[in-house]
Amino acid sequence: xxxxxxxxSNREKVLQGLQKKHFQDLQLVDEIITLDDQRKxxxxxxxxxxxxxxxxxxSIGALIAQGKKEEAExxxxxxxxxKEQIDTLTTELSKVEEQ
Numbered sequence: 001x002x003x004x005x006x007x008x009s010n011r012e013k014v015l016q017g018l019q020k021k022h023f024q025d026l027q028l029v030d031e032i033i034t035l036d037d038q039r040k041x042x043x044x045x046x047x048x049x050x051x052x053x054x055x056x057x058x059s060i061g062a063l064i065a066q067g068k069k070e071e072a073e074x075x076x077x078x079x080x081x082x083k084e085q086i087d088t089l090t091t092e093l094s095k096v097e098e099q
Contacts, residue, residue: 004036035099042093046086053082 007014007029015026056079063072 004032008033008036035096039093039096042089042096046089046093049082049086049089053079053086056082 002014011029014029018026056075060072060075063075
């Protein structure tokens with residue numbers, strides 16, 4: 001089995017090898033690369049949102065300790081929104097990884 005990094009960096013060589021083996025669906029190579037690009041993009045977005053959520057979650061405790069309950073509630077809403085976005089991205093990421 002070919003590694004994704006090898007396919008990506010040696011696309012033409014892979015296509016030539018598949019042609020020698022009389023493989024008909026050569027467009028699958030480009031689809032594999034496209035799906036990997038999508039996976040990387042979704043993973044990066046998910047990681048960024050997780051970082052934002054963690055940061056917002058940490059600030060909630062500090063805001064409550066400072067007596068800023070209204071701001072803490074706003075942060076809680078932001079965390080809930082981020083969680084929904086993360087869940088959506090995680091679902092999309094799972095679909096791409098299955099393909």
